[in-house]
Amino acid sequence: MTSNIAGSATSNIAESATSNIAESAKAFPGTARVEMVMGLPVSVDIRTALPARELAPLLNDAFAWLRWVDDTFSPVKEDSQIGRLNRGQTIRQIPELIEVLHRCDELTQATDGWFEARINGVIDPSGYIKGWALERLSRALSNAGAGDHRITAGDDIRVRGSAAPGKRWRIGVRDPRKDVVRKVVFANDLGIATSGGAPIVNPHTGEVQEGLGSVTVIGPDLGLADAYATAIYAMGPLLARRFAAGLGESGPYQTMIIARDGQETSTPGFTDYSGAEARLAG
Structure with a gap:
């Protein structure tokens, strides 16, 4: 995680979230912080017992990375690499930029065009980039020795390790339209992405899709889960259920x-993380 970006934006929302996380985590080792990034409060909650002299730099690097991602990939920031690319201006040859654009093209093929980062000549990787950034951050924290953590940015969540000794993370999956918990997921290593809180365009018609309430995808890579959730939501009700069923049968990504x-429809593997056995084990 490297960045030359310094400073942080805060708000009353972020300060309140920080207080809540600190309250929930104070009985366990580690630390937590919330800052405003990408226009929303992002929280990093580390539960690994590390010395304070190591935890503070880890959190500083974590939020520096997320700000660098925002400054590089935001389609609304004029001087971002995506903004410059859309205006036909010179861009820097950043390996992460090449990686993200290549992965978005792969996801377009994997979803038969329902995930699309290039619409009407405009590049916007928003349906993938937040999940990708949190996934990269989670791996970096683990490599740095902070293997027990939860990262939350809006409706994207990445958990790894344990919330407390012998305890899996307990994650409430919220309906973004009604702000109610629809399912509780228990996991030690999982990405959880929910689409539906912001407008999603049907890439084949250019119109905002309004056929579903929300789509949640869980799986081992939050970037892919984020993109799949975006694509499935864009499909509308009938095709969404069909695609989600095939996705669940062919691999580790499960959908609600x-x-x-x-009305709620979940693929069978989703209940492995939220059923009675999961609750007892968690």
């Missing part, structure tokens, strides 16, 4: 779909 009327 909430219809506009509140």
